[in-house]
Amino acid sequence: MNETLSDIRVFVASADSGRLAGAARALGITPAAASAALKRLEASLGTQLILRSTRQLRLTQQGEDYLPHARAALQALGEGRLALAADSTQVEGTLRISAPADLGRNRLMSWLLPFSERHPRLRFQVTFDDAVADFFSSPVDVALRYGKLSDSSLIALPLATLTRVACAAPAYLLRHGTPPNPHALRDHAAICYMVHQRPADRWRFEQDGESVDVEVDPRWIFNDAEMVRRWAIEGHGVIYRIWADVAADIGAGRLQRILPDWAGETVPLSLVYTDRRLSPPLRLLIDEFRARRDELNAASVP
Numbered sequence: 277m278n279e280t281l282s283d284i285r286v287f288v289a290s291a292d293s294g295r296l297a298g299a300a301r302a303l304g305i306t307p308a309a310a311s312a313a314l315k316r317l318e319a320s321l322g323t324q325l326i327l328r329s330t331r332q333l334r335l336t337q338q339g340e341d342y343l344p345h346a347r348a349a350l351q352a353l354g355e356g357r358l359a360l361a362a363d364s365t366q367v368e369g370t371l372r373i374s375a376p377a378d379l380g381r382n383r384l385m386s387w388l389l390p391f392s393e394r395h396p397r398l399r400f401q402v403t404f405d406d407a408v409a410d411f412f413s414s415p416v417d418v419a420l421r422y423g424k425l426s427d428s429s430l431i432a433l434p435l436a437t438l439t440r441v442a443c444a445a446p447a448y449l450l451r452h453g454t455p456p457n458p459h460a461l462r463d464h465a466a467i468c469y470m471v472h473q474r475p476a477d478r479w480r481f482e483q484d485g486e487s488v489d490v491e492v493d494p495r496w497i498f499n500d501a502e503m504v505r506r507w508a509i510e511g512h513g514v515i516y517r518i519w520a521d522v523a524a525d526i527g528a529g530r531l532q533r534i535l536p537d538w539a540g541e542t543v544p545l546s547l548v549y550t551d552r553r554l555s556p557p558l559r560l561l562i563d564e565f566r567a568r569r570d571e572l573n574a575a576s577v578p
Contacts, residue, residue, distance in 0.1 A: 440540035
């Protein structure tokens with residue numbers, strides 16, 4: 277067996293990214309080095325794993341068959357590293373983490389608590405901020421961020437693809453009626469979240485290949501995602517939020533999903549960092565987030 281774990285890691289990252297350049301950026305190597313790694317792996321296995329083009333790549337049938345085994349090998353390696361680190365008392369330092377407010381409150385803290393208990397000498401500085409962290413002027417080691425990144429100098433580890441849904445309090449829908457289609461949302465009071473200094477008032481829905489963009493009329497606009505959620509629960513309008521952030525409210529009856537036959541837009545969630553020479557605490561944290569991928573994806577689809 278001549279294949280190396282570093283080459284396998286490039287193969288898995290390429291399958292996740294769909295582009296060789298994206299895989300190289302995520303791993304902190306050049307596209308040429310990533311291409312060479314794939315060629316070495318294919319030569320070692322004696323089969324072609326990936327079909328390449330100038331814009332994207334796709335797996336061959338052999339690549340599809342090999343991918344779960346490659347993932348399992350990397351996961352086992354990561355779990356082994358975590359097991360060794362959990363028994364070590366020398367991992368110490370401060371981790372500076374930034375995350376969107378809603379994700380931070382609803383998901384991040386429940387992940388960090390058991391991680392902190394396994395590493396009692398680590399300290400945590402957590403910032404809830406929906407703006408893209410400036411790693412060069414702000415004290416941030418790693419950030420959780422929605423959407424596509426515009427800064428190519430950052431390394432992004434894809435974690436999940438999240439789905440937005442429209443919902444409102446049952447009391448609001450009792451007073452104003454339930455919208456029968458996306459266009460009817462224009463007649464309702466919308467509660468919008470501020471993104472890049474403007475309200476996110478264009479809501480997208482898809483059904484049977486048909487895509488509809490609706491520009492709603494914001495009655496309320498907040499720069500705090502938690503306030504958007506609370507104001508909706510109190511019955512003041514309709515919101516368009518990521519499913520994972522409102523699923524508990526919908527399950528408890530505090531909110532009711534609108535247009536369940538229409539799929540909302542999808543939003544990528546990534547773990548973003550800039551240091552290619554990872555410190556031991558940061559490497560442990562990144563491995564922890566990798567291990568949470570399946571859990572997060574399972575909670576991301578309505």
